[in-house]
Amino acid sequence: MPDQPGRPEEPRLLPPRDMPKRAVGGQSGRIALLHSLAHIELNAVDLTWDLVGRFAGHSVPRSFYDDWVRVGLEEAKHFSLLRKRLADLGSFYGALPAHHGLWEAAESTGNDLTARLAVIPLVLEARGLDISPNMIVKARKTGDAETADILEIIYRDEKRHVAFGAKWFRFLCDRERSDPEVRFQDLVRRHFKGGLKPPFNDRARAEAGLTPGFYRPLVRLTG
Template structure:
């Protein structure tokens, strides 16, 4: 079976453990395929194949971002809710990466290799953070979660340029800003479970810089191919798809490592002012 159709099979799985296993097996198998294998040029999309995308468990209860209860990390349940929120993001990130890999025909082989690597790393992140949540006595689904990441995925389903602009380099890039703030809170808590969560976030932040870089790389490539001015086109897509407003503080160092240009970083700060 074509690797991208296998990705679709993984994408529609609702059980998190099964999705993780299918994603990691696919990534391992594709690692042995040469980058110039002609199969990457084969179109795989067909009418109606998006039915059931994405597969998600019945829980957590999905609510609006403003309806997620706020809990203090200085309580055990509050820390569990915080870890669960990260778990929810990582589960959605598996779906986002699999969807980017499966959905868009006609991209270079390197694009598919990039997004499958991202899916594999997101599956690892979910495994790490869910394992920690379970060690705390909870499981994925025990707290509500918001649906903002997948909502933008749906909005950009018909436009790979918009997808690269608004998912990895907008929504996922917010994680680069948020992670140090979360780690600062956990450091103030100082409990063993807080320190363990922060160590996992070190791994996630390191890899997420690379994931945002993938979005930046392919957004720039697509803009060049289409003759688009990247910054001006980004602003148009941002307004058109009603992306959430980006608020400081920004992790400018991590964003620079992820491939944002100096002009983009200056515009980010100026637009938020």
């Protein structure tokens, strides 16, 4: 697999620290939020197909790949829904700069499937579950039902992505006879710099099989 995914000429990619402050409120705030979400979803498309391709030679059941192919298609659906919403509001993906930090997690876990599952679905996508419910409420409150509907679709799908991550992470730990919670904490400490930040959406995480014993201990140690 290539080290970097192919990208359109726009948006301009900036290091996270050089990103201009995002507009808040009003039409431009709405567009800025949709734009940053579209960028995250485009990265999610790349991350998923990178997972499928990079680890294609691993001896895992075929259903492993079936799950991630489904995820890849759903990430593409999310990107398309957001891009369409940007167009409805008179903007487009590429109109604003976007940050270049999202591929780091892929680079640091390029040689280790267990680490990749720990960091992408079980840290980053689980983080999405923490944040989404508030975003949905806010969008509805400000009269943007169309965006809220899209975010609800994404939230529902992302719960399944975390569940796939938890299922296959446990499978790999089982096979190497390691304790999944201990292994998770070890891998996240090694491969994820940001630290895990509460509040957590414990219910949604648990529904996806990611119980607090996995992530709670990481708050104190990395936060």
